Amino acid sequence: LLVWSCTSSPSEPAATPTPEPEPLVPKAQYTLTADQVHSKFSRSIPPVLTVPSGSIIEAYTQEATAGQITPSSTVADLATLSFDPIHPLTGPVYVEGAEPGDVLAVTLHEVELDTWGWSAILPGFGYLADTFTEPYLKIYDIDKTAKTAQFADGHIIDLTPFPGVMAVAPDTDSLLNTIPPRANGGNMDDPNMTVGTTVYFPVWVKGALFSIGDGHATQGHGEVCGTAIEAPLRFVYEVNVIKGGRQLEEPEYETKDYYATTAYATTLDEAARRATMNMVNYLMTEKGMGRNEAYVLCSIAGDLKIAEVVDVPHVLVSMHMDKKTMPK
Template sequence: MSGHADTPWRTIHSAHHHCGWDNALEPVTTVAPGETLTLQCLDAAGGHYKPESTAADIATMDPARVNPVTGPVFVDGAEPGDALKVTIRDFAPSGFGWSAIIPDFGLLADQFTAPRLHLWDYDRTARTPGVFSTHARVPLKPFAGTIGVALAEPGAHDIIPPRRTGGNMDIRDMAAGTELYLPVEVAGALFSVGDTHAAQGDGEVCGTAIESAMDITVTLDLVKGGAPAFPRFSTPGPVTRHLDAKGYEATTGIGPDLMTAARDAVSGMVDHLSRWRDLAPEDAYLLCSVCGDLRISEVVDAPNWVVSFYFPRIVFE
């Protein structure tokens, strides 16, 4: 995960960003199919948080500036019905990040109403875990939380919801080596990427990961006439190897509603971590978001479904 100062391909500066999807946006550059480029990405707060920031700064974050994405990039020859193949080559992390409990946001927003901010100073190579506290260290896996192309529908579209053309999917496996296929709906595709993370658990349950600015290098190519109905991707190998070594603690939620079961599973893990590791519930919730995995375990034994939450024990080793 090295920098790209000497690479021959072009670099798109983070100043070329936008905070919503709109197919009328002017492209910042045009690339040929098969071309590689580096895009400098801001964090999800657009640089709002600094090393000296406190929880009080959460209230001053402008919601209209959330999740800036760098782009859009026009891919020559891309037409509706094609698939844009995005091969994620590399990340160059900044080494500074943040995680937060934001009032009225997150899976357990009704249980965690007070703002909380945690700042991370982590290894820019991402080879060593990020230090959360004297007792907790989180293995890192840089990835792009928001990655997508423009919608066919005209006008501005909110950046927060994920969409059929990608966007704010927050899939932690959008990491180096992954090949992502996006359905093209407008000429040129208009590709953008941002919301880069140093680590995240499946579910991003408190609403934030380790939010961190970084550069991403991608190759953009086309599969003519190959548009999937929704994004699909291939990974280059195992996806949880960085977390697996010491096993997991797991809690469950069981009932007829998947969202309620998910909340119960996460609440159970927050309670378990608080007792087991003597953590403040707020810290347990933050840790669940940056490295715990929310999984659907069963959806066939009506009327009740099972959702499980897995927390990697390696965090406390």
């Protein structure tokens, strides 16, 4: 009995899957250099650039210490490290039309690595500061093409770069340090805020006065030792003013797959509670859900994530919600 088979021969090679194309990066209309920086938050800091809503900006940034740590630094250099110039932020950018009560949407289109970065244990700083009391410094060579860094011989770390600090100006003339996250954003250290993410900032002052910096070549959730792979980075981002929408109390963000609310507080418990309530409010206001329904959906489909725990006096927690689980 002769049986003809219509199936492919086992010897035939499997079809090669078509890789997803790289996202197109829009051309920047403006460029900011790494020396156009400030290291405090205040409405009194004058803008270095004024742009209309919808503008695309290229921003070069310094690493977190403003040049105090270099590729040739040793652990001895940590003893003289000054926190005063931390963090050097490129900006501020005045966005025309932005008014208090509006929302500034910032979309990250591109993040370009440099060729080096560093991590450190700084005595007195970090989640386990009482346990790790000796200074430590690690300098990395970064492969920009492969997006990797060598942690040790044969130990390669994949890199997902992002800005540790993004912020609009707070409504104060006081010069606030940039270490903790606040309602204006700031040192959020959230590794999810990377290419393809749009971050929504409540606007507190005219023009918003947006700044970016504290480049992280990569970081885990928590940033437990107090540093990521700190590195100078280049960003391409877009700014858009949103009027007449929901009033935000602190930043929120989204990707093509999920929406996220954030909350800063002096304890993880309080930050987690507020991030959850912020998501409940989002689901009620933007998705038309009832209060109880929204709360239950947060329980069955919301994911609480720790962004960072080391930026005294505040920590940052986010709640993520997959868009497929939300009402259309």
